[in-house]
């Protein structure tokens with residue numbers, strides 16, 4: 001089985017338990033799956049093409065295929081400010097006419113459009129924000145940036161900065177889910193993998209101070225900033241409130257034509273396995 005995970009700092013607690021043992025003992029992997037890392041948008045495309053069997057894909061991509069299943073209750077979500085998903089605006093947000101969207105993102109790219117429409121009644125013209133380019137050089141009025149490069153204060157001045165986790169959670173009064181472990185149809189052995197993914201998440205969360213100490217310098221953060229991000233900003237459990245948030249996100253995405261109708265967000269059916277169905 002080939003499993004894809006997000007290459008950002010936010011995913012370290014989810015994969016710590018899968019990678020820590022072999023890197024500390026230098027033993028070759030005893031896992032029966034191969035783990036690869038990539039940007040969220042690329043993981044979604046690779047899962048859709050069948051190059052990956054299971055991947056941590058942007059939540060909006062789950063709605064693209066009614067045969068996908070969410071296989072674990074481990075996720076990347078937030079219940080307030082998320083710190084790493086931001087809209088930087090050169091003008092007051094309600095006056096944004098051009099919006100650059102981080103090419104690594106699918107979910108936040110939809111989320112920012114929903115929030116701008118719902119909060120300010122605007123639908124800006126969209127521009128790409130390539131991965132490799134310095135985002136502050138984008139000519140757009142508003143710039144959506146996610147992941148590691150969104151965590152540092154910008155060098156230029158902006159009229160407004162939105163933390164999208166904060167704006168969503170206050171407006172929707174529900175948590176937000178950015179990414180989930182999803183299997184494409186016909187993949188066998190996902191029950192076992194689901195258990196491993198949940199256990200890996202639990203192991204990661206039990207070792208956050210160590211993860212923060214190791215990772216912080218690689219991301220230009222202090223250990224304390226890194227710990228606060230992983231412990232307080234991010235939320236790694238897909239529970240009932242998160243599923244409600246996901247349903248609300250889906251409703252709004254359908255309304256704006258950003259996702260097809262007809263895919264049901266499943267009810268939580270057990271600790272680690274969630275089956276999907278179509279409506």
Ligand SMILES: C=C(O[C@@H]1C=C(C(=O)O)C=C[C@H]1O)C(=O)O
Nearest residue numbers: 040058084105106107108147178
């Ligand atoms: C919180 C984050 O969540 C992410 C945002 C995603 C998106 O916008 O499509 C997808 C996966 C997550 O890595 C982040 O990247 O900072």
